[in-house]
Amino acid sequence: MSNPVRRQRPTIHDVARVAGVSRGTVSRVLNGGHHVSPAAAEAVNSAIRKTGYVVNRHARSLITGRSGSAAFLLTEPQERFFEDPNFNVLLRGCTQALAAHDIPLLLMIAGSRDEQRRIVRYVTAGHVDGVLLVSSHTGDPVAAQLARAGIPVVACGKPMDPRAGRLAHVAADDREGAREMVRHLLAAGRRRIGTIAGPQDTPGGVDRLAGFREVLAEAGLPFDESLVETGDYGRASGAAGARRLLARHPDLDGLFVASDLMARGALEALARAGRSVPEQVAVGGFDDSAAALASAPALTTVRQPWDRISQEMVRVLLARIAGEDTSAVILPTELVVRDTA
Amino acid sequence: MSNPVRRQRPTIHDVARVAGVSRGTVSRVLNGGHHVSPAAAEAVNSAIRKTGYVVNRHARSLITGRSGSAAFLLTEPQERFFEDPNFNVLLRGCTQALAAHDIPLLLMIAGSRDEQRRIVRYVTAGHVDGVLLVSSHTGDPVAAQLARAGIPVVACGKPMDPRAGRLAHVAADDREGAREMVRHLLAAGRRRIGTIAGPQDTPGGVDRLAGFREVLAEAGLPFDESLVETGDYGRASGAAGARRLLARHPDLDGLFVASDLMARGALEALARAGRSVPEQVAVGGFDDSAAALASAPALTTVRQPWDRISQEMVRVLLARIAGEDTSAVILPTELVVRDTA
DNA sequence: CCGCTTCATGTGAACGTGCACAGCATGACC
DNA sequence: GGTCATGCTGTGCACGTTCACATGAAGCGG
Missing domain, CATH: 1.10.260.40 (lambda repressor-like DNA-binding domains)
Known part of the structure; x- marks a missing residue:
């Protein structure tokens, strides 16, 4: 006793x-x-x-070979992701969606070569059942190694390289989002429409530009390469792009910018050039980030459904872990009309 | 063979x-x-x-009873944290500092009662060796339960309640940071200095206000309660506070604001009231957040060493896990002089 | 009443590691 | 040469769980 x-x-x-x-x-x-x-x-x-x-999950994992956990893997330019409010929504959404299944989420940042090696070793050792991947370009060596080792991986965003087909992915419909925005500009009577595209080595950058071109072509507008500028999604490149566009086309009356940050830069450049927005030039952004509302005028933009993206990523990952072969999910965007267009 | x-x-x-x-x-x-x-x-x-x-960490954990992992626990108003760029620096810093010790970090968000219960169960079951805590008020029920269960917990920020002494904590020296800023305003010849304090139920809010008062007293300036306004760290409350201060004290020549976001709001209010900054009113913020540089004029502010804070949190946590009784660490802030003061 | 199936339950083994303990070799010292 | 200390190495067990298999009871049709 x-x-x-x-x-x-x-x-x-x-x-x-x-x-x-x-x-x-x-x-x-x-x-x-x-x-x-x-x-x-x-x-x-x-x-x-x-x-x-x-x-006791350790005992269970030892015998089943499964850890009951998942990783959120961040590769490449971590700073950019951490500064991006949408990334935070994604991270939070994934954490909570997995928590609902009682699956803890490990945060992993693959910066240095050393960190990359450590992560690959950890994941391939079976200490994680699956990986949610955030990477700007999907030729990523870490992702490739994981996929080769048979680890279920779900990427956020469309892969650049279609032959990297082993990765499942969830993405917003960049192309259709861009199309919708450009149709909106056309509907407002704009005919001299330029664009500041994103980097052409990212799928988002490519698709948004493709959508822009398609709608103009469908509207019967002559295609003019000089109406296209390319930036790096950052504020400064948006301002520079707008300046160059205005120099070439003083009669510009519409502008589709592939990110809100660039759009803010473009708005500053337009103001400095004495153009009124939206009266003389209508401006549409992309992302619906905090930058869209940071200062007046409030930006008309395209919202990506980040909360749904995170939920779908988790759903697809769990399906893959369970052995199903779910692959690509494309989610619709939403046009948010505010003051600039 | x-x-x-x-x-x-x-x-x-x-x-x-x-x-x-x-x-x-x-x-x-x-x-x-x-x-x-x-x-x-x-x-x-x-x-x-x-x-x-x-x-095989599972086998090792089974026998040692330790998991070799740590948790980053977020309680309370998760939205505010996720929107705060400093929080992101902290999260990234902790992840990488732990990765250097080969310790993966689990991200946990205690929102609903259900999530709280699940987290407490998971952590107290021994599936995590220690917890890095981010919470605005440290009377937090989750933190209390974990501490009671003997889990090593290191909080970010000073606890409101000194009797919650079981939690170790790492924080910036809010009081000395505020003192330095106010001394800077005095050195610039300002004599009619007001403040917009943070919420007085957070330790940061209390300490920054205390520092403000102390320096004025030391300078022999008469104490005037009507020079104190209180906000919620948000932009709007900064603007409102500045308006009220100006109404009471049209001759205001210095302003110490307890957050950069509130400072931005105050700058807008000052501009609207026709005051020039820094000529007529010198303004100092706190945080050195992105908001400080978001638009002109660039804000003079107090930087908290978030990178060092994250490193120290990890160091203290590992020490506590190893059985040492390291407790409070206070780190110095840095005055960042830009255009507004 | 028998053989067959179905289903609930118990039992032993195995997962891969760390730790306590025992054994063993070597060398030093008296 | 014997005793003892020292330091390296091997072995058995325990950790808490799942899984395959065995067992036995119950149901059922002939």
């Missing part, structure tokens, strides 16, 4: 003893409850409550 | 066989290498390279 000095955490064995059944039965109740009589199940559940038992 | 059909991951046993030693010796090499002859150690290391062995 004497208590042990050190109070141990209750194990499945304790539960079995209290419930008057065997360890196997408790284990069955824990994992699905098939092949267990209602009476036994009830006894086990009550014993679990009574003892305060929680499963 | 026939290979097995399925290639298993190499275990410590395989390494031992290849190296021609026992499992125990391999284990010793892995954990510190004490009591191992150089020859044996070399044989083991070469065998590890040859087999591509990586330790």
